[in-house]
Amino acid sequence: MAVEPLSQKDVEERLQELPGWSTDGDRITRTYSFDGHLAAVAMVVHVARIQEELNHHSDLTLGYNTVRLAVNTHSAGGKVTDLDLELARRVEAVAPAHGAG
Numbered sequence: 001m002a003v004e005p006l007s008q009k010d011v012e013e014r015l016q017e018l019p020g021w022s023t024d025g026d027r028i029t030r031t032y033s034f035d036g037h038l039a040a041v042a043m044v045v046h047v048a049r050i051q052e053e054l055n056h057h058s059d060l061t062l063g064y065n066t067v068r069l070a071v072n073t074h075s076a077g078g079k080v081t082d083l084d085l086e087l088a089r090r091v092e093a094v095a096p097a098h099g100a101g
């Protein structure tokens with residue numbers, strides 16, 4: 001998979017297929033909400049596993065009942081690449097099973 005930085009236009013096009021995700025400077029980000037704290041913690045653990053599998057890691061922020069991911073690709077100068085979009089897709093795929101909203 002390419003690790004070249006994507007243009008802003010390319011990022012926006014790819015985000016069309018990832019509702020809830022948006023750009024925040026040179027990162028893509030989404031905040032998920034949960035019924036309670038333990039559900040949010042379980043999501044963090046699941047995301048951490050995915051990140052280890054992909055060897056690609058977001059800034060992952062746990063709140064009382066929220067989990068926020070913000071990610072870019074350090075090795076591409078801190079820009080958004082397809083690796084970031086792949087992480088977002090993988091996280092989206094498991095979010096419903098955690099009751100994420």
Ligand SMILES: C[C@H](O)[C@H](O)[C@H]1CNC2=NC(N)=NC(=O)C2=N1
Nearest residue numbers: 055056057058072073074075076
């Ligand atoms: C050595 C290791 O492969 C690198 O540091 C990986 C780990 N996780 C990473 N995560 C992110 N977001 N960007 C990277 O460039 C990156 N590189």
